[in-house]
Amino acid sequence: MNKFNSWEDVERRLKNLYFYSDLTSGEFYAIHMKRCKNYFLVNKLRKKGFTYISIEKRLKLPRNCVNRYLNKSKPYLYVLASSIPNCRLNIRHKLLPLHSKKGGHAYFDFIKVPMEIKFYDEIIFILKQLGNRNKNVGLKEKALAYILGMMVSDTSKPLGYRFSNQCLISLTRRYDWDLDIGDNVCKYFITLGITAHRIKDHVDYRERAPYGEYRWITEKSPFIRYLLQSLLGLDINERTTYDKVKMKWIFSCPKSFIIPFLQGLYDGDGSTHNFWRIELSCEPNQQFIIKLLRKLNIDAYLDGDAVSIHNRKSILTAEKISIFKYAKGRKNKLKKLVSMIENYKSIEEIDMKVKEMIMYLKKRGVSGGNVSEYVFDNFKIGVTPNSINHLFRKFNN
Numbered sequence: 001m002n003k004f005n006s007w008e009d010v011e012r013r014l015k016n017l018y019f020y021s022d023l024t025s026g027e028f029y030a031i032h033m034k035r036c037k038n039y040f041l042v043n044k045l046r047k048k049g050f051t052y053i054s055i056e057k058r059l060k061l062p063r064n065c066v067n068r069y070l071n072k073s074k075p076y077l078y079v080l081a082s083s084i085p086n087c088r089l090n091i092r093h094k095l096l097p098l099h100s101k102k103g104g105h106a107y108f109d110f111i112k113v114p115m116e117i118k119f120y121d122e123i124i125f126i127l128k129q130l131g132n133r134n135k136n137v138g139l140k141e142k143a144l145a146y147i148l149g150m151m152v153s154d155t156s157k158p159l160g161y162r163f164s165n166q167c168l169i170s171l172t173r174r175y176d177w178d179l180d181i182g183d184n185v186c187k188y189f190i191t192l193g194i195t196a197h198r199i200k201d202h203v204d205y206r207e208r209a210p211y212g213e214y215r216w217i218t219e220k221s222p223f224i225r226y227l228l229q230s231l232l233g234l235d236i237n238e239r240t241t242y243d244k245v246k247m248k249w250i251f252s253c254p255k256s257f258i259i260p261f262l263q264g265l266y267d268g269d270g271s272t273h274n275f276w277r278i279e280l281s282c283e284p285n286q287q288f289i290i291k292l293l294r295k296l297n298i299d300a301y302l303d304g305d306a307v308s309i310h311n312r313k314s315i316l317t318a319e320k321i322s323i324f325k326y327a328k329g330r331k332n333k334l335k336k337l338v339s340m341i342e343n344y345k346s347i348e349e350i351d352m353k354v355k356e357m358i359m360y361l362k363k364r365g366v367s368g369g370n371v372s373e374y375v376f377d378n379f380k381i382g383v384t385p386n387s388i389n390h391l392f393r394k395f396n397n
Contacts, residue, residue, distance in 0.1 A: 002081065002082040002084075002086065004078065004081065004082075005040075006040055007033075007036055007037045007040055009081075010036055010077055010078055010081040011081075013081040013084050013086070014077065014080065014081050014084070016084055016089055016094060016095045017084060017094060017095060017096075018094040018095060018096040018113060018115070018222070018226065019163040019222065019225070020094070022163055022236075023163070026162075032075065032076050032077045033077065035075040035076070035077075036075045036076075036077040036078055038059060038061060038065070038069070038075075039069045039074065039075050039078060041059055042055055042059065042061070042066055042069040042070060043069065043070065045058065045059075046070055052066055052067070052070070076105060079105065079106060080105070080106070080107070083097070083106050083107050083108060084107075084110065085110050087112075089112065092114045092115065092116075093112045093113065093114055093115075094112075094113060094114075094115055095110045095111070095112060095113075096110065096111055096112075096113045096222055096223065096226055097109060097110050097222050098110070098111065098130075098193055098194065098221060098222070098223045099219070099221060100160075100161050100163075100164055100220065100221070100222065105162075107222065109193070111126065111129040111130065112125075112129065113126055113226060113230070114230070115230065116230060117230055117231055117249045118248075118249055119249060119252050120249070120252045120253045120254065120257065122249075123141070123144070123249075123253070123257070124137060124141070127140045127141055127144060127192075130192045130193050131190075131191055131192050131193040132193075135191070138256065139191060140191055140192060141256060141257055141260075142188075142256070142260045143187075143188035143189075143191040143192055144188075144192060145257045145258070145259075145260035145261040145264065146184075146185070146188055146260040146261070146263055146264040146325070147167075147185065147188050147189065147192075147227070147264065148227065148231060148232065148261055148264065149260065149261040149262060149263060149264020149265040149266075149267075149268065150167075150169070150185055150264040150265075150267070150268050151167065151227065151228070151232065151240065151264075152232065152240050152245055152264075152265055152268075152282070152285065153240075153264065153265045153266075153267075153268030153269040153280075153282065154169070154171070154267075154268030154269055155167050155168060155169050155185075155268075156168040156169075156170065157224065157228055157239075157240075160219075160220025160221070160224075161220050163222050163225060164220040164221055164222050164224065164225055165220070165221070165224040165225045165228060166217055166218050166219070166220050166221070166224060167185075167189070167196070167217070167218045167224055168215065168216070168217050168218075169181075169182050169185055169215065169216040169217070170202065170209070170213040170214070170215050171213060171214050171215075172209060172211050172212075172213060172214075173201065173211045173212040173213060173214055174211040175328075175329055177326065177327060177328035177329055178214055178327075179214055180326040180328065181267050181268075181326045181327060182198065182214055182215075182216045183198070183216075184325075184326050185216060186198065186216050186218075189218050192223075194218055194219060194221055194223060194224070195218065195219040196216060196217065196218040196219070197216065197217065198214070198215070198216045199215050199216065199217050200215065201213060201214055201215060202215055231247070231249075232245045232246070232247060233245055233246025233247055234246075240285075242284065243284065244284050244285055244288065245285055245288065247288070250292065251291070251292070251295065255295075255296065255321075258292060258295055258296065259296070259321050259322075260325070261292075262292065262293070262296075262321075262323055263322065263323060263324070263325035264325075265280060265282065265289070266278075266280060266323045266324050266325075266327070266330070267324060267325055267326050267327045267330075269281045269282060270323070270324060270327070270330060271330060272324075272330050272333035272334045272337060273369060274333075274337075274369035274370060274372060274373045274385075275367075275368060275369035275372070275385040276310065276312070276315070276337060276340070276341070276369075276372070276384055276385060277308050277309065277310050278308070278309040278315060278318055278323070278334065278337075279303070279306045279307065279308050279309075280306060280307045280308075281305065281306050282306070282307055283305040283306075286302050286305070286306070286307050287302075289307045290302065290307055293307070293309070293314075296317065296321065297314075297317055298314040298317050298318055299311045299313075299314045300314070312341050312344070315334075315337060315338065315341060316338060316341060318334070319334050319335065319337075319338045336376075339376070339382070340372070340373075340376045340382035341382055342382070343376070343380055343381060343382040344382040344383070344384075345381050345382065345383060346383075346387065347383065347387045347388075347390070347391050350381060350383060354375060354379055354381065354383075355391065357374075357375070357378075358371055358375065358383075358388055358391060358392070359391070359392065359395065361374065362388065362389075362392040363392075367385070368385030368386070368388040368389040369385045371385070371388050372384065372385045372388055375388075
């Protein structure tokens, strides 16, 4: 344990903490500060020869408090400051502990972090300090990017101990491939040095989750608080469900970071439709996602509260970069959609037998998307739902 000679020594060390401002604005900080100052006063008076009783009277402290301070018991802020490494920091960096113990009263495994992320190089600076220091930074880059995408789309971030958060992943048990998503999110956290594991499924019926849910959870870590505040740009009371992320820094990142970030987003909240469209439910971050997709030459537009990729060339690009990483069902649907695009024919190129089948199905109320899929499954022809609907309207007006 580091040894301090005064309250000022403790305070100087505390100022190196990433969450120093949260610490000092807490409702009990003034009490903890007074206790720490009293600790130094008690020991100073004792060294001057004051008795236990005279110290009690002089400082107006309970006897058990004086006894504790003179028998090596340290106050909270002293213990906290003692856990912080004594190292030089530049003006933009603070120290962030990755792990906590004793209910969040002590911290360990500190890394240097910028208070605010501005450039991609700062992401690499952080990654080099995480997990196995000798492990390929590229693997850690993909892990962090995918995790951030999932945090924006489909995870809860409950409060943990003081200055900590957890990630809770809950995915429907309707699809077996959701197990791959959750297991890989855990693997990615472990790659970064944060423990994570699967917990008991949620099996009680809920309207939001009628099939039950697979669930995974991380440890309570200040690092997850850091991801929320400094990488996603959220205040402590903000949530991705309602509040926009502030991630200008990601536009300076290479494709090696942007692609796994989008994969995390689309595995969490994406879908592929047989009306030749890839959608992402991402309110309130639609414009941010549209701008990010353009970095990869993927055109998208706002459709209601969702981001939609409808351009055929962009759909091919999205499939090429594996925009769905572990969501196997959505990935297979996208592969089929790509095959439909590659076998595309205009209505004018389709023979009469196929047109008659299209008209037959439409008259029976089958949607344009389902008719398009039926035509491909039976004739290996890709015809757009819009073309199908246009043909039907043309001959029924």
